[in-house]
Amino acid sequence: MMQALTDFFLLAMTAIFLENAIFTRALGTSRMLIAAKRADQIFAFGILITVITICASIFTCVINMLLMRYSWWYLVEPLCYVVCMCIVFLIVRYALKDFFPGLYDKVGQMLPLATFNGAVLGPLLLSGHQGYDFWQYLAFGLGSGIGYTMALLLVSEGQRRLRRTNLPRAFRGLPISLLYIGILSLGFYGLIGHQLPF
């Protein structure tokens, strides 16, 4: 029991730090660069992503175990995973609308963006490709969501400080944000020491 718990949290910590969604694989980068700027919005977005990844892992784990042995799996894999994400999206939407209407008014707008995001689909696909079992799926999903939230906070704080500095005009906005994430990504690569598997 203790060993299982240790393995669970070890995989979650690996997903947060060593296999961070943004800094090692650039998952969910497009949305992030245009997304929420305030800390409370980022927390809400991150919590949504974590919950949706964990819920979708339950369905995708079963589908992956049934279908991954077929040669045509790489063609229908996105469709099956997207159907699972749609089911989770509908469950979360109706659950929020019926039981927490105040919360739905605040986070309802970001629900589609949070569900159909590289930071949700990426960990599901990675867990499938690496052949994880059910608890490893959940651990990786949990860690990935937390890691994405932390990376979002880091990047938004970095962007806030960069906006106050005197940069060349060509670098203001998107270019300097990418350079900043690239340097952080270099730091993470120094921590890991090798290229992570796709």
Added chain:
Amino acid sequence: MKLERIRKISKVRGYLSPLFSNNPVLIRGLAMVPVIVVSNTLRNAVAISIVIACMALPVHLITNFFGGKIPRWFRIPTYVLLSSLFFIPAALLMNRVVPYTVDGLGVFLPLLVINSMVIGKAEEYAVRHKLIPVVLDALLHIVGFALVMCTIGLVREFLSSATIWGQPIEWMNKIPAFALPFCGFMIVAFLAAGAKAYRRFTHRVLLAAAMKDEGE
């Protein structure tokens, strides 16, 4: 330069803007994920461009026809479902044109179904405009994306493994770091800065010409 000619040039520049001055990757920040990570060889870049082209055009066309009839809260899930349906023929075509790239692309091939250039552009443009502008806009965005992707793929493959399309080139020592994601971030950052500088430069040239003509 006459004012009418400047207006025509501005109009053409506006239509062709997704190629350089309003490039979807470098200026707007769409579709970053494949450009940063899997543009490490030219084969991968061409494969991703083919898949995006075969997904974006049909999704935008169908969105243009039926998008307005879908309830707003379910539009993004619909676009993602459509793009994952069109992913199947796109991946088969990619396998025909550029074989043996599926394993090299890993998870980034199926991740293209939630690509912001396909989904985001469908919601932002394809739903609200007429058919011909939507088709032209989609084609120009695909070409703009493919230009950036293949340029970065060529440079990164050449510098990281001294090959072009898998053929070795005798040039200099390899720098394997160029195949890693952090170099992808930095290369895209510098190219984005270049695109922004180009956009400012052309805008200032046209503005100066227009003001000079008005002054005359």
